[in-house]
Amino acid sequence: MEGARRGSSVIRATYDLLPSPQNLKAWYGEDPTCSLCQEPASLRHILSGCTTSLTQGRYTWRHNQVLRELASILEQKRTTTNNLPQTSAGQVNTNFVSAGKHQEHYTTPKDTSILQSVRDWKLEVDLDKKLVFPPEIVATTLRPDMVLWSPTTKLAYVVELTVPWEDGVEEAYERKKNKYSDLAAEASQNGWKTNIFPVEVGCRGFVATSTTGLLRK
Numbered sequence: 001m002e003g004a005r006r007g008s009s010v011i012r013a014t015y016d017l018l019p020s021p022q023n024l025k026a027w028y029g030e031d032p033t034c035s036l037c038q039e040p041a042s043l044r045h046i047l048s049g050c051t052t053s054l055t056q057g058r059y060t061w062r063h064n065q066v067l068r069e070l071a072s073i074l075e076q077k078r079t080t081t082n083n084l085p086q087t088s089a090g091q092v093n094t095n096f097v098s099a100g101k102h103q104e105h106y107t108t109p110k111d112t113s114i115l116q117s118v119r120d121w122k123l124e125v126d127l128d129k130k131l132v133f134p135p136e137i138v139a140t141t142l143r144p145d146m147v148l149w150s151p152t153t154k155l156a157y158v159v160e161l162t163v164p165w166e167d168g169v170e171e172a173y174e175r176k177k178n179k180y181s182d183l184a185a186e187a188s189q190n191g192w193k194t195n196i197f198p199v200e201v202g203c204r205g206f207v208a209t210s211t212t213g214l215l216r217k
């Protein structure tokens with residue numbers, strides 16, 4: 001009897017000490033409620049499905065944290081490349097991925113980066129100020145996350161970052177690709193070769209091949 005009572009109070013104390021939604025879920029099989037919107041707080045909900053998080057800008061904040069990282073890597077690469085000695089004039093490395101092709105088919109050439117051929121790369125990032133798409137390429141109100149372009153060779157790279165739930169990676173890739181296909185077509189009428197790079201970093205930390213592909217390039 002004594003032992004049983006002690007046992008049950010130990011259990012109660014344990015319950016009282018650890019009243020976390022996760023534990024309640026484990027013990028009772030109930031979905032805990034989201035502290036922001038009262039929907040069942042599944043991991044998926046918290047990381048990518050909460051409308052309150054969405055309207056409060058929490059997902060945007062996370063997206064921008066990832067974007068800042070990517071942008072700083074590209075900016076470093078850009079300045080390093082622009083400061084290299086000039087290459088023989090007019091020589092353009094055409095080993096980029098053409099529209100509609102997936103990065104996996106890309107084979108890395110000896111000359112490592114797709115930026116190597118020229119020294120006038122410019123980079124705009126949609127972070128601290130609203131990105132205005134370079135009007136010399138095309139006039140558009142679309143605001144991708146990053147635009148990297150070279151006026152002399154009329155080469156442009158448009159980067160769109162998504163931080164999806166893992167299942168959404170493929171879908172996000174296609175959606176972004178389609179979003180910018182008209183822009184690329186219009187730009188080509190102005191003589192620009194525009195490459196669209198939709199990249200995904202899953203919200204549970206999974207980095208899609210599109211992202212590692214971009215960084216390799």
Ligand SMILES: [Zn+2]
Pocket residue numbers: 034035036037038039045049050051052053
């Ligand atoms: Zn919620």
